[in-house]
Amino acid sequence: MGIKILAIESSCDETAAAVVEDGRNVLSNTIYSQIDLHTIYGGVVPEIASRKHVEKINQVIKHALAEAGTGLQDIDAVAVTYGPGLVGALLVGVSAAKSLAYAAGKPLVGVNHIEGHISANYIEHSELEPPFMCMVASGGHSHLVLVKDYNEYEIIGRTRDDAAGEAFDKVARAIGLGYPGGPKVDKLAKEGNPEAISFPRAHVDEAPYDFSFSGLKSAVLNYLNGCDMKRIEYNRADVAASFQQAVVDVLVANSVNAAKDHGVKKLALAGGVASNSRLRECMKAAAESAGLEFYYPSPILCTDNAAMIGVAGYYAYMAGERSPLSLNAMPNLKIGER
DSSP, rough: OOOEEEEEOOOOEEEEEEEETTTTTEEEEEEEEOOHHHTTTSSSHHHHHHHHHHHHHHHHHHHHHHHHHOOOGGGGGGEEESSSOHHHHHHHHHHHHHHHHHHHHOOEEEEHHHHHHHEEEHHTTTTOSSSSSEEEEEEOEEEEEEEEEETTTEEEEESSSSSSHHHHHHHHTTTTTOOSHHHHHHHHHHTSSSSSSOOOOOTTTTTTBBBBOHHHHHHHHHHHHHHTTTOOOOOOHHHHHHHHHHHHHHHHHHHHHHHTTTTEEEEEEEEEGGGGGHHHHHHHHHHHHHEEEEEOOOOOHHHSSHHHHHHHHHHHHHHTOOBOOTTOOOOOTTTTOO
């Protein structure tokens, strides 16, 4: 019998639970998405997200256990995201996990959400093992992380302002695409010319692996405002494609350079933005050109899910990590913090 982890994820607007065996075999992965609820507001409303988590958390956990054909007595540990994320949303998952762990007499393992995203790569790539470089790009985070071991991480680069996903959402709103911005920009960009408009690619001189997207976002807004003032029609698809290419160029260049400079032969993608088709295409080509092995999860494993938390929880559990029942939500939790 393998080691089975019941995992719970509720850091933003997905209520999710999964059962993962031996860190690689996903027996179930149940996700309740709230996207439709938040679309009319143009983004996630924390209070609404928290209330919906309360409503759905027990159903999602029961479904995940049933789909895995597993009872609580068969679980070896309960893993849960305790940060970073929206504090109210995190508290729902943490409270549920602590209650289950106490009632079933099972160990509790708190998991960092970002480390979970990185761990999603292990699910479909059984051959992948540390060390490797991972580009984590999502709505709230843009990090280059050197994965030294299963529970050992070093941040090599980070965003100085807007995260990549945040920039996607803001530009999507500006050109009238709405929420969620990332998938909609990706879709529209396929109809546009990525070289139509010259948007800036920011580089931080004293920190070559860091990112900055606020200047790019401002450049797009200035371009749109300029067109409106001059009463010039602009091509939305060209704007989307040119903006997307500017983001992708910086993410790819920094990631490949970081991998080469740190002597690792493997490069991985993680986070919601990792499902962007242009990023995957360009990162794959650049990695192959640099002689790097390239890994990325399926889109369903890029967005928030509990399977990735189960994987990270398994490796933490096997390393002897246990969390007390006083575990609390930590909305600003950093990678590598315990």
